Amino acid sequence: MKKTFVLPMLLASALFVSCNGDDSSSSSTSDTTVTTNTTTVNADTTSTAPAGTTYSSTPLGEADMAFVQKAAMGGMMEVQAGNLAQSNGAHDRVKAFGSMMVRDHQAANDELMNLARAKGMTLSDSMDKKTQDHMMAMQKMQGKAFDKHYIGMMVEDHNKDVAEFEKAANGAMDADLKAWAAKTLPTLKMHQDSAKAINSAIK
DSSP: OGGGGSOHHHHHHHHHHHHHHHHHHHSHHHHTOOOTTEEEEOOOTTOOSOTTEEEEOOOOOHHHHHHHHHHHHHHHHHHHHHHHHHHHBOSHHHHHHHHHHHHHHHHHHHHHHHHHHHTTOOOOSSOOHHHHHHHHHHHTOOHHHHHHHHHHHHHHHHHHHHHHHHHHHHHOSSHHHHHHHHHHHHHHHHHHHHHHHHHHHOO
8 A cells, every 4th residue: 555655766775675674584594604613714905815715713733833833933034034135135136035035925924824813823923032133133234245144044944944834734733724834835845946046156
């Protein structure tokens, strides 16, 4: 009866609201269900992790947590040292390598932060004192002296990183962490090869 007195636009609006209301009431149990064992991480302006990456919220074991903490700390160091290489280095290949370190390790760091957050683990956003002191010492280095120290350090660090990531890719207890380590490993091996080649070239 009321339909004859309602303008078409108002009728359409009323029907739209009515339909949405019916849908939400009839499907609220499925639309609002929260899965307790997974966390979906959406990409934002501060993260380079792929949109919609889903991680289990199962807490990490002690060994996996130790690996995550060490990887996060190492990743931050690689980014900071890479920035120094671009400003303090003399050789073009050293500068280019530093740029690659910043790009690749920042991306890996963002992914690791998201994974840790999904597991309920909080990672420090600063390096330990020993690493900070090393970075401060490197800030005072310039030119060839910096190049030799930086690339030598990169060879040593990536030798350790590759070994640790291989161990995690094969033996981490958490499936998400195991997959992340396996995904990151080829990039670290490429960094390792590049660092060795540059180290030989600048001697």
